[in-house]
Amino acid sequence: MRRGVLLYGPPAAGKDTITAALSELDERYVPFTRLKIGTGKTQGYRMGTPEQLAALEARGEVIYRNDRYGNVYVVDRPGLDQATEDSRTPVVHLGQMAGMEQVTALFPAHWVRVLLWCSKDTTAQRSPQRGDTDTAARLAAWDATRADLVNHPQAHWELRVDTDVTAPREAAQKIDDIVCATSPRS
Template identity: 65%
Template sequence: MNQGILLYGPPAAGKDTVTDELAALDPRYVPFTRLKVGSGNTKGYRMGTLEQLDELEAHGDVLYRNDRYGNTYVVDRPGLDAVMKDGCVPILHLGQVAGVEAVASNYPARWSRILLWCSRDTTALRSKGRGDGDTDARLIAWDATDLDLTHHQSASWHLRVDTEVCSPADAARQIDHLVRTSA
């Protein structure tokens, strides 16, 4: 059965950094590039159009859609199919429990659900440190993530990592161990 990793957490919790560490451990780990409709940062996204989004929705191929920062971010079935066909383990970054649940429920694979966490203050420091021009929006997203977890206390996580005390390399090793033992 195909495998995948769902990384959930607030902005600047370390999703990109831990993903890089996982890819360094094993080339089968690949970041899933969500489809993005909108403007701004294009790094790490497959840029799409409203017409493409409409077509995916018409065919039932949108597994999860998130509207944030004035853009639309999509986890799509064809995108996941393309990554998994070569035996790769996609790593999806999600900021909402609903997204984790939607992907895990609607795409057949053995999903490892990972909660990466850091404090609001750490999000602010990391966001400013990496030069984000929208730190205030990211702090609003942090607040939404915290509220999301409060409302979804029954959400199940295979692993919770506090990235303020756990290095990215250690987090990656823990996740890799989880994925390998669940195969």
């Protein structure tokens, strides 16, 4: 059975940092690199073209798509298939409940859902520290993520982590404990 970790949270909640800590803990944890169509930051993305996106959509291989910051971000079936090869466990970053629902519904795997949270003030501090040039947009996304979460009170989480007070390695260990307990690795 394929496994995966879904990290949900607002911008600068620590998704990249905790993914790195998971990878240090066990090399089978791999960051899922979303397909990005647009401009700006390229690190951590597979850059694509509008034509590639249209082809994926025509084949029904787009699991989740969101438009934010003037770009299109895609979780695609071929990308997830590749990320789960050789017993690897992809770590997918999402900031929308619709994405959480789509991935768990459309890509069969044992998904561990983790809510990462930080205060809006923390996002305001961390955003420029990590090189964002659009902190105001990140803060608007924080508000949208909070509203999205409030509008989905039935959301199920295997773990909730307040990254204002929880160290990345501690969070990674807690996530790994859940992955191992609910879906033992071979």
